[in-house]
Amino acid sequence: MSKPPENSPISFFLNGSPLSLSVAPGRRVVDLLREDLHLTGTKEGCGTGECGACTLLVDGFPMLSCLMLAAQLEGRNIETVESLEKDPVGEKLITSFEEKGAVQCGYCIPGMEMTALALLRNHPEADREDIRKSLSGNLCRCTGYVKILDAVEDTAKKLTAPKEMP
Amino acid sequence: MNPVLFPRTEEMLLSMVKAYPEARFMAGGTDLLVALRQKQKALPPLIGLERMEGMGDILREGDEISIGAACTLKEVASHPLTRQHLPLLCQGADSVGGPALRNMATLGGNLCTASPAGDTLPALFLLEARPELLSEKGLRTLSMEAFITGPGRTALLPGELLHRIRIPIPPNAPIQHFEKVGNRNAMAIAVASLAALIRMEQGLVTQARLAWGSVGPKVIRSSEAEAALMGKPLREESLKEAAFYAQKAVQPISDIRASADYRKKVSASLLQRLILYRDSDDKGERS
Ligand SMILES: Cc1cc2nc3c(=O)[nH]c(=O)nc-3n(C[C@H](O)[C@H](O)[C@H](O)COP(=O)(O)OP(=O)(O)OC[C@H]3O[C@@H](n4cnc5c(N)ncnc54)[C@H](O)[C@@H]3O)c2cc1C
Ligand code: FES
Numbered sequence: 001m002s003k004p005p006e007n008s009p010i011s012f013f014l015n016g017s018p019l020s021l022s023v024a025p026g027r028r029v030v031d032l033l034r035e036d037l038h039l040t041g042t043k044e045g046c047g048t049g050e051c052g053a054c055t056l057l058v059d060g061f062p063m064l065s066c067l068m069l070a071a072q073l074e075g076r077n078i079e080t081v082e083s084l085e086k087d088p089v090g091e092k093l094i095t096s097f098e099e100k101g102a103v104q105c106g107y108c109i110p111g112m113e114m115t116a117l118a119l120l121r122n123h124p125e126a127d128r129e130d131i132r133k134s135l136s137g138n139l140c141r142c143t144g145y146v147k148i149l150d151a152v153e154d155t156a157k158k159l160t161a162p163k164e165m166p
Numbered sequence: 167m168n169p170v171l172f173p174r175t176e177e178m179l180l181s182m183v184k185a186y187p188e189a190r191f192m193a194g195g196t197d198l199l200v201a202l203r204q205k206q207k208a209l210p211p212l213i214g215l216e217r218m219e220g221m222g223d224i225l226r227e228g229d230e231i232s233i234g235a236a237c238t239l240k241e242v243a244s245h246p247l248t249r250q251h252l253p254l255l256c257q258g259a260d261s262v263g264g265p266a267l268r269n270m271a272t273l274g275g276n277l278c279t280a281s282p283a284g285d286t287l288p289a290l291f292l293l294e295a296r297p298e299l300l301s302e303k304g305l306r307t308l309s310m311e312a313f314i315t316g317p318g319r320t321a322l323l324p325g326e327l328l329h330r331i332r333i334p335i336p337p338n339a340p341i342q343h344f345e346k347v348g349n350r351n352a353m354a355i356a357v358a359s360l361a362a363l364i365r366m367e368q369g370l371v372t373q374a375r376l377a378w379g380s381v382g383p384k385v386i387r388s389s390e391a392e393a394a395l396m397g398k399p400l401r402e403e404s405l406k407e408a409a410f411y412a413q414k415a416v417q418p419i420s421d422i423r424a425s426a427d428y429r430k431k432v433s434a435s436l437l438q439r440l441i442l443y444r445d446s447d448d449k450g451e452r453s
């Protein structure tokens with residue numbers, strides 16, 4: 001997409017840091033991130049809300065960046081997959097996805113991980129059924145989902161395991 | 167480039183409507199942005215509702231639950247007031263799209279889109295919800311029958327806003343059940359859906375309200391099917407009789423998701439499946 005002429009200033013938090021920039025208010029958030037800010041972790045699959053590849057967290061809630069406009073970000077707290085390794089839950093998710101072999105082509109994984117991050121932050125006790133429900137809007141064309149569920153369940157177990165074994 | 171505006175008060179909103187008569191309201195944007203993008207033209211001026219005072223809360227007012235039109239479907243499905251009093255609506259809201267979509271999509275947007283497949287509409291019809299509209303002329307309140315005028319069409323006048331949705335609390339907790347059949351569980355538009363509100367006294371049906379979605383230009387009601395259940399226990403025989411009338415009442419079309427014939431059969435089966443929920447106390451979101 002070419003850049004439209006008239007921009008307006010917006011300020012928001014991106015992965016923990018305050019950011020002010022000038023952007024066309026109707027620019028899609030996924031384009032702002034990938035093309036303007038070069039944060040290409042967030043993927044675009046369908047562009048119409050159906051696949052979940054573009055999921056990021058807005059004030060802690062999973063939302064679809066292909067159906068959000070830049071102007072909506074004003075004052076919000078945005079987290080993308082680029083912040084995952086600095087997050088205590090996110091870091092465990094990365095390890096579990098690797099250990100459980102849950103990644104094939106990887107295109108769906110940022111959306112899967114951000115959705116799982118929001119779930120496990122609020123519900124570290126989530127069981128497999130909770131995880132299935134929460135990931136029900138994220139499509140994967142490679143894995144068949146089983147290993148992705150295994151990975152998220154593994155993180156949940158690590159989060160709820162007693163800290164020190166006797 | 168057209169502006170994207172976020173009024174916070176009614177006064178600001180009405181002045182923006184005046185300044186940009188060609189503007190569109192945007193709630194969650196999940197219908198609007200997909201539709202505008204298909205046209206591949208520049209966006210019109212947009213008036214976003216997500217920061218409006220008095221449009222994002224759920225309250226009890228006397229014998230009514232009053233829901234701000236900009237409440238997300240997630241909020242509607244999980245709020246203690248709706249879960250306690252309006253489980254039918256919670257079930258409808260919870261079956262729209264997937265979790266991230268429900269964090270964005272609003273109840274007001276589902277209503278204003280007025281799709282025959284809108285998953286909250288059958289519940290809103292049965293619960294006798296009253297949409298409250300706001301314009302510079304003030305407030306007016308309509309019935310659902312008057313608000314939804316056809317597939318994709320509403321009684322909203324240009325520049326008029328759906329402000330709140332007012333729903334009377336149904337007395338003495340009837341069975342409230344919503345079920346949707348789609349091509350898969352999540353992220354699927356309904357092939358057919360049924361909302362049922364049934365009150366039993368001493369084992370006999372004393373009130374039966376039924377509404378089908380996705381099987382006609384608007385939500386379908388059948389007074390014959392409802393009458394077939396009245397005064398009897400909720401058993402296979404009476405449900406079968408009611409299902410016969412249901413098949414006559416629905417007016418489905420064939421499209422890429424399902425044939426009209428299949429939709430007819432599913433409409434009847436959804437009704438007969440009520441036997442499974444007869445004794446369960448369905449209370450809202452199932453997660
Ligand atoms: C992938 C995907 C899956 C979906 N699955 C389902 C599904 O399973 N079931 C279902 O029912 N729907 C589904 N939808 C459709 C859509 O998400 C819902 O209809 C949703 O409730 C729309 O709400 P919104 O807030 O996003 O509306 P918006 O897109 O913001 O608005 C929709 C329309 O209503 C107008 N509008 C919105 N709010 C107001 C208001 N308060 N006053 C006046 N006008 C207003 C807008 O101008 C626009 O014309 C799906 C959509 C997508 C993209
Ligand atoms: S790219 Fe946003 S949901 Fe598919």
Ligand code: FES
Binds near residue numbers: 105107109140142
């Ligand atoms: S790993 Fe390829 S789409 Fe999920």
